[in-house]
Amino acid sequence: MTDADCKILALQRNVPEGDGQERLAVGLVYSLRNRQNVGGVPDLTKERLQGALKTIVERETQQEAAVGSGDGWKKHKKKKKEAEQLRRGLATTINEFPPALVEHALHAAGFDGSAKPADILDNGAQFDALFDALRQHACKVLDEMTNTASCKGYIVARPQPTAASSDAQPEDDAVGKNLLYEDFHPFLPQQFEGDGIHRIVTFDNYNKVRSL
Numbered sequence: 001m002t003d004a005d006c007k008i009l010a011l012q013r014n015v016p017e018g019d020g021q022e023r024l025a026v027g028l029v030y031s032l033r034n035r036q037n038v039g040g041v042p043d044l045t046k047e048r049l050q051g052a053l054k055t056i057v058e059r060e061t062q063q064e065a066a067v068g069s070g071d072g073w074k075k076h077k078k079k080k081k082e083a084e085q086l087r088r089g090l091a092t093t094i095n096e097f098p099p100a101l102v103e104h105a106l107h108a109a110g111f112d113g114s115a116k117p118a119d120i121l122d123n124g125a126q127f128d129a130l131f132d133a134l135r136q137h138a139c140k141v142l143d144e145m146t147n148t149a150s151c152k153g154y155i156v157a158r159p160q161p162t163a164a165s166s167d168a169q170p171e172d173d174a175v176g177k178n179l180l181y182e183d184f185h186p187f188l189p190q191q192f193e194g195d196g197i198h199r200i201v202t203f204d205n206y207n208k209v210r211s212l
Contacts, residue, residue, distance in 0.1 A: 006030045041096045044139055048094070049131050056089035056117040086120075087113055090134075097138050100189055104141070107191040109133030141187045153209030155201040156183045156192050184209045 001010040008030050015024075022031060042048065087106070091099040106113045111133045120126050145151045157179035179199055186206045192198040203209050 002030050006032065041142070044094065044131075044135060046127075046131055049134070050121070050127070052090060052093035053117045053121050053127075055093050056085070057121065059089070060085065060117070082114070082116070086115060086117055089117060094134075096142060097134070100183070100185060100191075101138050101141060101187070102134075103191050104187065104189045105133045105137035107189075108137040145186050150205050150207075151186050152188075153203040153206035154185050154188050155179075155181050155203075155209055156185070156189065157181045157199045157201055158197060159199060 001012070002008050006029050008024065008026050008028050011024065011026065022028075024030065087099050087102045090102045091097055097105075103113065105111075109129070109132065111129055115126065115130075120130055160178050160180050162178075179201065181201075182198070186209075188200065188202075192200060
């Protein structure tokens with residue numbers, strides 16, 4: 001959070017700066033010089049999605065070459081991440097879509113999130129299905145958030161083990177007394193709805209979520 005002069009008033013998360021990144025702290029000026037989409041978010045086009053998928057494939061090819069054939073642990077780690085390849089890859093190449101929003105769009109459209117980017121590029125029908133999923137669900141969420149005076153906030157939580165005790169009251173869930181908060185979003189992530197594990201706590205205003 002900053003004031004009108006971009007002076008930092010509060011930090012939502014404390015993240016150590018990496019190489020080439022400036023230090024962020026209360027009282028310092030938040031620079032917009034190197035920020036993405038400062039001039040506006042570009043439209044999602046098929047050409048842009050195609051370029052994003054090609055970049056993901058190129059990165060994976062480079063990583064495979066770096067792993068080589070002699071490191072079994074790295075191979076195991078890479079295989080474990082294959083299921084998240086598409087979600088994380090799109091979030092880093094189409095940077096207005098965070099991973100949770102990409103997963104929301106894939107889930108809402110019934111698109112196979114474990115599909116490999118290279119296979120999607122080679123399959124016209126699958127490529128069109130991915131494009132439609134992002135346009136109809138991810139872009140829709142962004143439009144709703146940026147074109148309304150305020151948006152709702154949603155906390156993703158899990159029940160606390162003690163919530164099963166006899167003195168736990170059902171209404172306590174609504175105010176989070178029996179819940180462990182995991183994450184929060186300015187949209188309702190469908191991947192957590194009805195999964196039998198998570199609870200969604202809804203607030204009328206996103207600012208109320210961030211203030212907890």
